[in-house]
Each structure stands twice: as structure tokens, then as C-alpha cells.
Amino acid sequence: MTILRFVGRRSDSDARTIKNRIDNDASLETLMMHSLGNTLDARNIDGADHTNRALPKSPTGIPGLDEITGGGLPTGRPTLVCGTAGCGKTLLAVEFLVRGATQFDEPGVLLAFEETPEDLIKNVRSLGFDLDQLVAENRIVIDHVHVERSEIEEAGEYDLEGLFLRLNFAIESVGAKRVVIDTLETLFSGFTNEAILRAELRRLFAWLKERGVTAIITGERGEGQLTRQGLEEYVSDCVILLDHRVHDQISTRRIRIVKYRGAAHGANEYPFLINEDGISVLPITSLRLNHDASDERISSGVDRLDTMLGGEGYYRGSSVLISGTAGTGKSTLAAHLANATCRRGERCAYFAFEESPQQIIRNMRSIGLDLAQWVDRGLLHFHAARPTLYGLEMHLAVMHKIIDQLEPAVAIVDPITNFSTNATRAESHAMLMRLVDYLKTRGITALFTSLTAGGEALERTQAEVSSIVDTWILLRDIESGGERNRGLYVLKSRGMAHSNQIREFVLNENGIQLLDVYVGPEGVLTGSMRIAQEARERAQALEREQELSRRKQKSEQRRQAIEAQIAALKAQLLAEENEFELFLEDSQSRTSQLAALREQMAQSRKADAAEHPTKHSLHGEM
Amino acid sequence: MMYGAETTSSDSHETADQETWELRLYVAGQTAKSVAAKENLQRICDEHLPGRYQIEIIDLLEHPQLARGDQIVAIPTLVRKLPSPMRKIIGDLSNTEKTLVGLQLRATGSADR
Numbered sequence: 087m088t089i090l091r092f093v094g095r096r097s098d099s100d101a102r103t104i105k106n107r108i109d110n111d112a113s114l115e116t117l118m119m120h121s122l123g124n125t126l127d128a129r130n131i132d133g134a135d136h137t138n139r140a141l142p143k144s145p146t147g148i149p150g151l152d153e154i155t156g157g158g159l160p161t162g163r164p165t166l167v168c169g170t171a172g173c174g175k176t177l178l179a180v181e182f183l184v185r186g187a188t189q190f191d192e193p194g195v196l197l198a199f200e201e202t203p204e205d206l207i208k209n210v211r212s213l214g215f216d217l218d219q220l221v222a223e224n225r226i227v228i229d230h231v232h233v234e235r236s237e238i239e240e241a242g243e244y245d246l247e248g249l250f251l252r253l254n255f256a257i258e259s260v261g262a263k264r265v266v267i268d269t270l271e272t273l274f275s276g277f278t279n280e281a282i283l284r285a286e287l288r289r290l291f292a293w294l295k296e297r298g299v300t301a302i303i304t305g306e307r308g309e310g311q312l313t314r315q316g317l318e319e320y321v322s323d324c325v326i327l328l329d330h331r332v333h334d335q336i337s338t339r340r341i342r343i344v345k346y347r348g349a350a351h352g353a354n355e356y357p358f359l360i361n362e363d364g365i366s367v368l369p370i371t372s373l374r375l376n377h378d379a380s381d382e383r384i385s386s387g388v389d390r391l392d393t394m395l396g397g398e399g400y401y402r403g404s405s406v407l408i409s410g411t412a413g414t415g416k417s418t419l420a421a422h423l424a425n426a427t428c429r430r431g432e433r434c435a436y437f438a439f440e441e442s443p444q445q446i447i448r449n450m451r452s453i454g455l456d457l458a459q460w461v462d463r464g465l466l467h468f469h470a471a472r473p474t475l476y477g478l479e480m481h482l483a484v485m486h487k488i489i490d491q492l493e494p495a496v497a498i499v500d501p502i503t504n505f506s507t508n509a510t511r512a513e514s515h516a517m518l519m520r521l522v523d524y525l526k527t528r529g530i531t532a533l534f535t536s537l538t539a540g541g542e543a544l545e546r547t548q549a550e551v552s553s554i555v556d557t558w559i560l561l562r563d564i565e566s567g568g569e570r571n572r573g574l575y576v577l578k579s580r581g582m583a584h585s586n587q588i589r590e591f592v593l594n595e596n597g598i599q600l601l602d603v604y605v606g607p608e609g610v611l612t613g614s615m616r617i618a619q620e621a622r623e624r625a626q627a628l629e630r631e632q633e634l635s636r637r638k639q640k641s642e643q644r645r646q647a648i649e650a651q652i653a654a655l656k657a658q659l660l661a662e663e664n665e666f667e668l669f670l671e672d673s674q675s676r677t678s679q680l681a682a683l684r685e686q687m688a689q690s691r692k693a694d695a696a697e698h699p700t701k702h703s704l705h706g707e708m
Numbered sequence: 709m710m711y712g713a714e715t716t717s718s719d720s721h722e723t724a725d726q727e728t729w730e731l732r733l734y735v736a737g738q739t740a741k742s743v744a745a746k747e748n749l750q751r752i753c754d755e756h757l758p759g760r761y762q763i764e765i766i767d768l769l770e771h772p773q774l775a776r777g778d779q780i781v782a783i784p785t786l787v788r789k790l791p792s793p794m795r796k797i798i799g800d801l802s803n804t805e806k807t808l809v810g811l812q813l814r815a816t817g818s819a820d821r
Contacts, residue, residue: 232779239810242748242799247736247783248768248775255772277782277798 141348144192144264144300147185148178149490150367151341154356156349159324162298164291166321168305168313169328174339174360175304177213178328179266180206181364182302184215187225192263192300195256196228199272203228213364227256233276240278246286250293257299265294265301271315291320312344323347329355338477341367357479359487368483379403379581384430384496384531387422390589390600391559391574396582400557402495403529404580405522409536410561414572415593416535417441419559420498421450421457422598423533428460432495435488436468439504443468454597467492473504478517481505486524497525501535522554556580561591564603564612571613574600590616729753729761730790736783737769741800745784748801756813786810 143157152158159165159182169175183194198206206228207217220226229252257265270287277283294301303321308314318325325344330337340355358367383398392399400406400423408416420436427434438446446468447457460466469488473481489497499521505514518534525532534555557579564573572591576584589600590612604611604619611619733749735742746765753761768775768783778787782798788811797810808814 229776231781233781234779237794237796239795239797239806240799241797241804241806241810242744242802243741244782244784244799245741246781248734248780248785249782251736251768251772251783252775252780255775273781 143349144186145190146182147189148181148365148367149487150356150358151178151365154341154367155324155343155346155351159300159302160346160349161300162295163323164294164301164303164321165324165326166303166305166313166318167326167328168307168318170307170330173307173328173330174358174365175328176201176206176268177210177360178326178365179268179302179304180210180215180217181213183226183264183266184210184217184220184364186264186300187220193225193260194227194264194266195253195260195262195299196226197253197256197265197267198228198230199233199267200269202230212362213360214362215364224260227260227262229253229256233273235276238276244279245282246273246290249286250290254297257297263299265299266304267301268304269306270303270317271306271313274315287317288320328358338479340479357477357483359480359483361484361487363487366483366487368479368486380529385426386419387424387426388419388598388600391419391598394576394585394587394589394600395557395579396584398582400531401581402531403526404556405526405532405534405554406557406559407534407536407555408559408561409538411538411563414561414563415591415598416537416561417446417500418450418453418593418598419561420500420533420535421446421455423496424466424498425450425455425457425460427496427531428457428463428465430495431465433464433492434460434466434496434498435485435492435494436466437485437488437497437499438468438470439473439499440501442470452595453593454595467494478505478513482517482521485521489525489528489530494530496531496533498533499535501537503535503537519554557584564588564590566611567613567615567618569613569615571615573603573612727760727791729757729788730764731761732764732766732778732787732789734766734768734775734778734780734783734785734787737767742784744800744802745786748804748807749786752801752804752807752811756808788812 142161143155143159144161145152145158146155167175167178180196183196186192186194196206201209203221207221210217217226217228221228231249231252253265256262270290273283273287274280291303303317305313305315305317307327308316312318312325312327324346327342327344329340329342331340339358339360341358342355343351343353356367358365380402382402383396383400384402385392385399386395406423408419410416417440424434424436436443436446441449443461447461450457457466461468467488469484471481471484475481485497485499502514502518505517522532558577560575560577562573562575563570565571572593573588574591575586575588578584588603590603592599592601601616604616731749731753733745735745749763753763766774768780774780778785778796784798784800786797786801786807788795788797795810795812797807799806801807805814
């Protein structure tokens with residue numbers, strides 16, 4: 087797992103030096119990684135490694151072809167390469183020679199019947215082959231055999247010994263191990279005596295075998311048979327068929343090993359690609375599910391999304407699908423991943439099938455992502471093409487090639503949906519499955535975006551890739567209150583405890599922000615509805631607060647009123663008590679006054695002496 | 709009658725009559741076909757071009773590099789270098805009629821192109 091990062095970080099150093107370095111490092115992990123890259127494709131074809139058994143084979147050096155043939159063409163034997171006009175026969179043969187001379191130190195002879203050496207050199211120069219240089223260095227000989235029917239009269243018995251001698255001379259002049267004859271059938275238009283010709287062809291193939299040169303003989307595809315002149319009857323060891331098919335106006339080149347005596351070979355048709363580096367064949371049908379699973383996590387580039395994905399982001403080497411309707415921010419999420427990847431110093435391959443790289447960079451700049459800096463530093467590689475540019479297989483081939491060259495940590499395909507426009511659903515599904523498998527075996531994290539057409543169920547992707555991806559993030563429009571807002575949720579994410587929440591997904595100049603949506607009694611609210619709801623809640627809270635203080639005040643007032651009442655009653659009580667006191671005093675004073683008055687009267691009457699107090703009580707009876 | 713070739717080249721043939729014919733015969737070793745071709749050529753030249761021909765015999769077993777220049781594929785091949793244009797006759801020249809037609813020493817009854 088650490089190795090993956092290690093490889094990814096060496097952005098500008100040559101892949102080969104990395105591999106060498108890995109070789110020196112004897113840890114088990116590195117060894118595994120190394121062998122993974124080298125033998126996986128060979129094993130994937132039919133589940134067995136057969137490179138070292140059976141016939142000796144001469145590697146062609148053509149990427150992919152050696153894998154489907156299990157190591158190359160049969161050494162010292164002729165191989166027939168046939169196909170229709172313009173399918174790349176000559177190119178394949180020339181590349182076999184050039185790579186033989188440059189990579190395997192096997193000089194070659196090109197016996198050209200159709201094109202002059204000048205034309206050939208010119209034609210292959212655009213593919214990066216300097217045939218001129220190789221001829222000058224005596225590593226390749228080109229002999230142009232020109233048979234002009236109109237200037238030849240046949241008068242008696244003849245054979246083609248001249249051709250044999252020329253070929254022999256050419257082989258000996260450079261010590262050739264490889265021979266290409268392109269296109270032998272031209273002889274049939276040069277000579278009228280077919281019996282002689284056929285006998286000589288048979289002799290030629292036997293002679294080539296005897297010479298022990300590994301040869302490619304090209305032949306034009308014929309009606310009902312592999313070649314127009316039935317050359318296949320002379321070649322018993324290896325027959326390769328090239329095909330150029332147009333389906334819905336999109337052409338795809340395919341290669342098939344029709345026959346390979348004494349060797350197991352991939353029997354399928356494989357797409358191949360001709361570009362500025364020559365031919366590459368892609369043995370892409372992997373039958374096994376044996377890729378490593380990494381425990382390492384990588385950031386999605388959006389903090390809160392990482393949090394939703396078990397707190398750490400995607401698994402390294404997993405495949406992620408982001409689906410959603412138009413304008414939900416799929417590309418933006420993808421760009422965030424690209425940005426996060428490059429920031430770690432790892433490489434990212436971005437396959438854009440809808441927008442040009444410039445457009446993506448501009449659009450992402452508007453939300454605060456500077457992708458141009460990563461492009462400048464060689465960490466981010468854009469490949470933009472219209473899906474209709476060529477067939478699915480070719481797209482896959484191009485992607486493989488770029489991925490092989492770049493060795494990225496992350497690959498983004500934006501969007502995958504467009505592929506189904508030029509293929510049946512089954513085809514695009516198969517293609518994506520292969521792509522997912524391919525990326526997984528390489529430990530590359532893959533992110534696919536998928537456009538869900540309006541009206542279709544959201545939990546459905548057009549290409550039906552949902553079952554083969556590990557993490558599926560759904561972006562959806564939440565329409566309410568006269569506006570559309572983006573919602574994001576993680577539909578599935580294998581092997582992690584992911585959030586089940588819907589988050590509102592906001593794009594602004596700072597990038598993506600994931601907000602909590604308002605989930606209340608009125609359902610899920612987003613955007614200004616959410617803002618309005620929040621305001622409404624704030625107002626309600628304020629109102630409640632005011633009500634509280636009002637009530638508090640009121641109760642205070644009541645308390646005060648009651649207290650006042652209490653005070654008044656108390657005052658009344660006091661007054662009444664005072665009154666009673668006064669009355670009591672009054673009545674007492676009055677009694678004493680009465681007594682005093684009576685005494686006065688008695689004295690005045692002199693009725694009783696004051697010395698007779700007993701009489702006092704008698705007065706009381708009166 | 710003898711030189712009555714195609715009408716267009718009849719004028720040049722008048723002058724060509726006086727020229728020496730340069731013929732080159734490519735063979736490969738002493739095979740039966742090679743030997744037959746040499747003999748047949750000698751006979752035809754003596755008969756039709758007395759004293760006006762030069763024959764160069766090239767054995768490609770000894771000089772394989774020379775096959776390229778005259779685009780030799782079949783063996784034996786007779787090349788008429790002069791008078792121009794160049795003509796090639798392949799085979800052991802056992803068919804005298806065809807050889808003469810090929811060398812344009814005889815008008816052709818059948819189309820040869």
C-alpha cells in the first residue's frame with residue numbers, strides 16, 4: 087500500500103527506474119506489486135502462464151500482442167497476417183521489424199511488394215519509427231520488389247529463384263532474424279502461371295522455415311477465406327486476422343489469433359489501436375476477481391464528504407460512482423478528487439468526454455479550484471475526446487494506454503454515460519466492467535460520473551454500473567419552494583460505515599460545501615426554503631422569549647398588587663385594633679369618671695361617710 | 709514484316725535496326741532451365757539479330773546483389789536493355805514465338821498488355 091503511494095509520487099522519473107528500484111527493495115510487498123504489473127495480463131487471458139512452455143516465441147514488442155499470443159510469434163516460422171485493406175497489416179509487420187531491431191537486437195528484412203522504401207519510411211515516420219536510421223545502421227534492409235505485368239512476357243519454364251536469391255542476399259547482408267513480406271499476393275497479378283506460382287509459394291514458406299527466420303507474411307482478406315489467394319494453406323503455424331469494423335459510423339480495429347499451433351492463445355477478438363507510438367493491442371477481458379483490496383483511504387477532496395464516508399474518504403483502489411441529473415455538480419466533485427490527489431503529489435488521469443480541458447479548468451477556477459497548476463506540474467493529465475470519435479473498444483484502448491504510461495493514482499471518467507450513445511447497453515456495460523477491473527488490478531482509484539436522465543429513477547444508472555462500483559454517491563435536485571437545490575447522499579459504500587444523511591450541496595467560490603439540511607415536521611428543506619425556515623424559527627424563538635418576559639412582568643405586577651392588597655388589609659386591621667383600643671380606653675375612663683362622679687355626689691349629700699366603704703356596694707345596686 | 713511492330717514505334721525501329729541490341733540474361737547456376745535459356749537465346753539472336761547483339765549472362769548465385777537493379781523475381785529472366793524501352797521475358801525461352809513477341813521482334817497477334 088505504501089508502494090502505491092511511492093510509485094505515484096515519482097511523477098517525472100521514468101517508470102523503468104522505479105521498477106528497478108523496486109527490484110532492489112526486497113520486501114514482499116514490492117515484489118508482489120512488481121509481478122502484478124508484469125504477468126497479470128498474461129495470466130488473465132486464460133488463467134495460465136504459458137510463456138515458458140511449448141514453442142519458442144519471438145516477442146514482437148508490440149504492447150498487448152505478446153500477451154495474447156503468450157509471448158510472441160513462433161520463432162523461426164512464418165506467421166500469416168491477413169486483413170482487409172487499410173486494417174494495419176503493413177504497420178504491424180513493420181513494427182515487428184522495427185521493434186525487433188531496436189529492442190531485441192534482431193535485424194530484419196522487409197520485402198516490400200506494394201510500397202517503395204521511400205513511401206514506407208515516410209508512412210511509418212508518423213508513428214515514431216525511424217526506419218531510415220535503421221536502414222542506414224544496417225539493422226533493417228528494405229527490398230522493394232516490383233513486378234510490372236505489362237513489361238513481362240512469359241516464354242517457357244521459369245521459377246521464382248530470383249526472389250529467393252534476393253531475399254537470401256538481404257538476410258545475409260544484415261544477419262536478419264526477422265523477415266516481413268508485404269504483400270506476397272501481389273505476385274499473382276505479376277505472373278500468369280498460377281501453377282508455378284503456387285508451387286513456388288509453397289517452396290518459399292518451406293524455405294523461410296528452413297532458414298529459421300521469424301517471418302510475417304501479409305495477405306489481403308478474401309471472400310470466404312482468410313486471404314484472397316488462399317495463402318493460409320501454406321502457413322500452418324500462426325495466423326493472425328486483423329479487422330476493421332464500422333458500427334454506427336464508428337470504426338474499431340480488432341485483432342484475432344485465428345490459429346497458433348502448439349500454443350495456447352487468447353481466442354477472443356481484441357481491439358487494437360494505431361497511434362503515434364504504433365500499435366497497441368489490449369487484452370482486456372479479465373476473468374478473475376483477484377485484485378488486492380487496500381485499507382488505505384484517500385480524501386475525496388471535500389472534508390465533509392470524507393466525514394460522511396466513515397470519516398476518512400474513499401478506499402484507495404476502489405471505484406466510485408457519482409450519479410445525478412444534469413447540473414448537480416458531478417464534475418465538480420470529480421475535480422475535487424483530482425485536486426486532492428495532485429495536492430498529495432500523486433498523478434491523476436482525467437478522461438473528459440463532455441468538456442474540453444480548458445473548459446473544465448475555467449469552470450473549476452470559478453469555484454476556487456486551480457487545476458491548471460497541476461497540469462503544469464505534470465500531475466494532472468487530461469484526455470478529452472468525444473465519445474463518438476471512435477468505438478468503445480478504442481476508447482478503452484486509449485485509456486489503457488494513457489494509464490499505462492502515466493501510472494496515475496486516480497483515474498476519472500467524466501461521464502461514462504455518453505458511451506451508451508454509441509453502443510448498446512450491454513456493450514457499454516461490458517466495457518465499463520473491463521475498465522473497472524483493469525483499474526482495480528492496478529490499484530488505481532477510479533471515479534466515474536454518470537448522468538441520470540430526467541424522468542428516470544435516480545437509483546439507476548444508464549450503463550448499469552452501480553453493481554460493480556464500491557461507493558455510490560448520489561447527487562439529486564431537491565425541488566421545493568420554486569427553486570432547485572442540490573442534495574448529496576451516499577447510497578452505498580462498501581466496507582465502511584457511511585452516513586445515511588442527505589446533505590445540502592452548495593457550490594460557491596470556495597468550492598463545495600456540504601450543509602446540514604433542515605429536517606423538520608415540514609420535510610426536508612434546502613436552499614432559501616431552508617434559510618426561510620431558519621429565519622422563521624429564529625422569529626418564533628424571539629417571540630417565545632418576548633412572551634416569557636411579558637408574562638414575567640405580568641406576574642410581578644400581580645404579585646405587587648396582591649402585596650398592596652395585603653398591606654391595605656393589614657392597615658385596616660391595625661386601624662380597627664386602634665379603634666378598639668380607643669373604645670376600650672374610652673369606656674374605662676368613662677367608668678372611672680362615673681365612679682368619681684358618684685363619690686362626689688355622695689360626698690355632697692353626705693349620705694355616707696367616707697369611713698363607711700361598705701355602702702359603696704349598695705350604690706351599685708341602684 | 710520482320711520489324712513490323714506497333715505503328716507508333718516503327719520510326720524508331722528504323723534507326724534501331726542499326727543499333728546493337730544489349731541483352732542481359734539472369735540465371736541461377738547451371739540448372740536445366742538456365743542452360744536451356746542460354747541456348748535458346750543464342751539461337752534466336754543468331755537467327756533474328758545476326759551480328760547486332762550483345763549478351764551478358766549474370767549468374768545470381770554469384771552476384772545476388774544484381775537482382776535488385778533489374779527487379780528480377782523469376783529465373784531465368786531476359787532483359788532487353790537496348791533498344792529502349794526495357795522489356796523482360798521470363799522463362800527458358802523455349803517458346804520462340806513468345807520470345808520474339810517479348811523482344812518486339814515480331815508483331816503480336818494477341819494483345820500483350
